[in-house]
Amino acid sequence: MRARRQKKCPHCEKPCKYVGRIFHDLRRSFCKNADEAGISRDVARSISGHRTDATYSRYNISDTKRKRKSLELLQEFREAQAAQAAQAAQESNVVAMR
Numbered sequence: 001m002r003a004r005r006q007k008k009c010p011h012c013e014k015p016c017k018y019v020g021r022i023f024h025d026l027r028r029s030f031c032k033n034a035d036e037a038g039i040s041r042d043v044a045r046s047i048s049g050h051r052t053d054a055t056y057s058r059y060n061i062s063d064t065k066r067k068r069k070s071l072e073l074l075q076e077f078r079e080a081q082a083a084q085a086a087q088a089a090q091e092s093n094v095v096a097m098r
Contacts, residue, residue, distance in 0.1 A: 024059075031060040 007016040027048055034044035041056065050056040 028059045028061065031056060032062075032066075035060050035062075036066065 008014065009016055030048055031044060031050075034047070035041075041053070045053070045056045048056065048059070050059065
């Protein structure tokens with residue numbers, strides 16, 4: 001029978017005290033999900049119990065996929081703004097000066 005190797009912390013190489021899901025894993029998942037759902041940072045911070053934006057930001061880890069999605073949403077917003085401005089320009093009698 002082989003002996004089980006104890007997991008070690010990747011940062012300090014000390015043996016892990018806790019294995020599996022712990023409270024902070026759930027807290028981190030909540031912060032990420034609240035951010036993706038569009039819940040305001042103030043409300044999410046009060047629910048999660050973080051006192052400062054710095055601690056909330058530490059738990060709200062963003063990966064490349066979330067960053068890409070955010071940039072796509074920003075691009076869609078900018079395109080909608082441009083279309084709205086073009087429509088407003090067509091409907092008005094004001095001529096844009098160049």
